[in-house]
Amino acid sequence: MKPLASADLPPSDATMLHALDLVIRGSTPEELDPALSVLVEFGLLDRFILPDAFGGGFRYVAAWVDVLKLLSGLGGVDLSVARILEGHLNALQLVATYGQPDQQAMVLRHAGRGDLLGVWGADATEPVRMHADGPGSWRLTGAKRYATAVGTVQRAVVPVTDDNGQIQLLLLPVADDRRVDLASWNHRGMRRSASGTFRFDGMRIGPSAILGALDDYRREPLFVGGIWRCAAAQLGAIEAVVAGICRELSDTGRDAHPLQMARIGSAILAARTARLWVEDAAARVEACSPDAPRAHIEHVVALAAYARLATEKAAMEVIDLAERGLGLASFAAGHAVEALTRDLAVYIRQANPDAVLLQHGRVLARRLSDGVTDDSV
Structure with missing residues (x-):
């Protein structure tokens, strides 16, 4: 998918996304190494870490705005690459937060030479x-x-x-x-x-x-709260699919039909709603201290969890609108939205979304029933 043009993207990132798009177009759906080479070439694996002036450790210095722009930009080109970088950033944040200086020094060396990190949480049939x-x-x-x-x-x-x-x-x-x-x-x-x-x-x-x-792994707001990064990657794909719908229907003149225009409008509404949820969650989580009052942390985490649910809902709606609006052609390999919708349909699936809806809904409902309506961070 052609990367979305954005005045907010730094020129280097716009260039990176263009390079990634070219690499993805020339690769098979399973081929990973060429895409990773782009991430290394543009310095993404150590962009958000700052070595300590004294000692061998580092600090994780990622402003949420920059991370959201980067992950959504990558998600609009290839969701797998966005997912991989999200896991890398998650690992950097965990090591920066909980690691000893020697562990941080080791990870710093890995990131500096372009090695990939990950967070692997899902146990197999025989758990670790x-x-x-x-x-x-x-x-x-x-x-x-x-x-x-x-x-x-x-x-x-x-x-x-x-x-x-x-x-x-x-x-x-x-x-x-x-x-x-x-x-x-x-x-x-x-x-x-x-x-x-x-x-x-x-x-x-x-x-x-x-x-x-x-x-430590379960400490909030980094645990469930950190889900906003996954949602940011998915958001990029959602917006890219919406752009693909608009572009194809406009280029073929089919947007003149009122039902097609209605699909375009519904897709824009869904994508914009997801963006507002994700941006809000990111700002709240990254501003929240682990030492904040428990009720505040629970509220922030609940909104992040609901941002993920809102993104899932938007993704399903946009996928359906793309398939209905663009028709059979959108299922063809190589079509502008085919890979994005296919990947998005898989990536939005999370463990036990019903429990997420109920558990965090209780937190938000309790706050509202107590008469608390001030949602300031």
């Missing part, structure tokens, strides 16, 4: 477990599935749940191709994300692999 293997030593068993860019990611942040239901983050080397199973990723969309399975059986780790304290 830590087993004591002597003083200060553990042996791992189990696997992670839906591991984005498996086989390409060099270091992954891996949450491991213990017998008490608490989660310990690990920072692990994952460059061993013998542990990778890409055959498990056979979905019709997001094929370029290479989200396969990685087995950890027999891997031995020491204290240097422990990232943060127990249950």
Whole structure:
């Protein structure tokens, strides 16, 4: 899909998106390396980290506006690439927040030489477990599935749940191709994300692999609150599909029909609604301190979760409008919206959306029933 022109995009990012678009057009749907080369060439893997003046650590210095522009821009070209960079940024933020100086120094070296990082949270049928293997030593068993860019990611942040239901983050080397199973990723969309399975059986780790304290991973607003970044990538695809609808119907004169114009208007409404939700969530989450009052954090997190739901709803509506408005031609390989709608239909699926709707709806409903209507950050 041709990248959307934007006066808000820095010239270097506009150039990057154009280069990425050309690479995507010349690649198969499964081919990842050429696209990653573009991210490395334009310095995206270490753009948002600032080395400490003293010591080997770093700070994560990503303004939400810049991240949203970047992820939505990438999402408008290729959702798999946007998803991969989102995971990389998530890993950087977690290591910057919870990592020791030596862990940060290692990650800084990885990012500086163009190595990809990831966060792999989904357990396979046999979940990843830590087993004591002597003083200060553990042996791992189990696997992670839906591991984005498996086989390409060099270091992954891996949450491991213990017998008490608490989660310990690990920072692990994952460059061993013998542990990778890409055959498990056979979905019709997001094929370029290479989200396969990685087995950890027999891997031995020491204290240097422990990232943060127990249950740091669940600390808000970074955990559920951070979902706004995924929504930002999806937003870019939604807006690109809407632009594709407008462009094709205008170029062929079909926008003269009132029903087609109604589809265009409905698509614009859906995309704009999603953008307002995502921008609001990003601003609130990134301004919220983990030490803020609990009720405030819960409110911010609930709005971020609902931003993801609003984006999912907008995506489904826009996909339907594209298919109905553009017809059978939009399903053809190589059509301007075909890959975007196919990838978007897969990427918007999240674990247990009904629970998200109910759990966070209770938070928002309670606030309203208490008469709190001031939504200022």
